[in-house]
Amino acid sequence: MVKRIEHLGIAVDNIEESIKVYEILLSSPCYKEEIVESEGVRTAFIMAGESKIELLQATNEDSAIAKFLSKNREGFHHVAFEVDDIDLELKRLKGEGFQLIHETPKSGADNKRIAFLHPKSTKGMLVELCQEKSE
Ligand code: ZN
Numbered sequence: 001m002v003k004r005i006e007h008l009g010i011a012v013d014n015i016e017e018s019i020k021v022y023e024i025l026l027s028s029p030c031y032k033e034e035i036v037e038s039e040g041v042r043t044a045f046i047m048a049g050e051s052k053i054e055l056l057q058a059t060n061e062d063s064a065i066a067k068f069l070s071k072n073r074e075g076f077h078h079v080a081f082e083v084d085d086i087d088l089e090l091k092r093l094k095g096e097g098f099q100l101i102h103e104t105p106k107s108g109a110d111n112k113r114i115a116f117l118h119p120k121s122t123k124g125m126l127v128e129l130c131q132e133k134s135e
Contacts, residue, residue, distance in 0.1 A: 002089075006082035006130050007045070007052035011065050012074045015044055015057040022046045022053055034109045041065050043109040054080070054109070078116070080128035086113050089129055093117065105131070 012018040019030045023046060032045045040063030044055040056077060058066035068077060083089045086105045094100055099118035108114030108130060117127040 001084050003082045003084060005051050006080045007054045008048075008076065009054045009056055009078040009080065009126075009128070010075060011056050011068050011072070011077040013057070013069065015042055015055055018055045018057075018074075019044050019046070022055065026053065032110060035059060036109050038106070039063065039108075041109075045110055052110075078126040078128050080114075080130050083129050083131055086115060086129050086131040090115055097121065105129075107133075 010018070015033075019033075023029055026046055026048050028047045030044050030046050033043065034045075035042050037059075040058055040060045042057045042059050046053045046055070056065050058069065060066065065077070090100060090103070090105070094103075099121040100115065101118050102115035105113040105115045108128075111133050112130040113133055114128055114130045117129070119126050
């Protein structure tokens with residue numbers, strides 16, 4: 001079951017500059033910065049009320065964010081829905097014909113298990129499912 005929009009991911013060229021902009025915009029400090037080596041991204045999180053903004057900067061040229069920014073300007077990248085059981089949701093969505101980028105959840109930033117759905121099957125939106133790690 002989807003519980004809420006957990007965060008919006010925004011691809012940026014310069015994360016330090018972007019943190020400053022979003023801290024002022026949201027009147028909220030960046031509470032976490034984290035590098036996810038497996039994804040080639042540096043992330044920063046800022047609360048937006050009960051949801052969050054996730055800023056993403058590429059750490060290498062093979063990163064999905066680097067590829068995105070080679071084709072698009074910086075800006076909206078993905079929406080993340082928090083679910084109560086990510087394994088069950090992936091199974092359900094696969095059964096419904098959605099194209100999964102990750103067949104099984106992987107370890108993401110901010111203490112989450114995550115998996116992405118391909119925009120081809122979501123009317124153009126890159127969708128992340130996430131669930132807080134229990135341990
Ligand atoms: Zn995300």
